[in-house]
Amino acid sequence: MDDYEPLGLDGSDLDEFLSMPMETAERLALLTLEKAYGMLRLLVTVVQEGGPLSREADRLAKAIAVRIPSEN
Template structure:
């Protein structure tokens, strides 16, 4: 079961989004993914688990480098 099914977008307190902000380039997304993987592998505790979770989410959304 996906945790996202239980989110109430109207009740969530999200940070405001700047609609003029640039999106990550594919190269930047791969750099971020590599950084998160290092933190996930070398870190400890909740930070490591969160980095691993975010790495999986990003990896599922961007094309591979090859």
């Protein structure tokens, strides 16, 4: 993977990442668990605060949560 670039937090990158036709393990290789947990915490905070982005944040949080092991 010489052309590997870490996934940024840009929403378009995340949508592209979540729609990739790969197995879960291959997807996780592109996003570290540490980043996934951080992103999930951020999205959950946005959902809890409400507002115009909460519906999209909830959708993305659920999509990430089913793809990573529990943080506990």
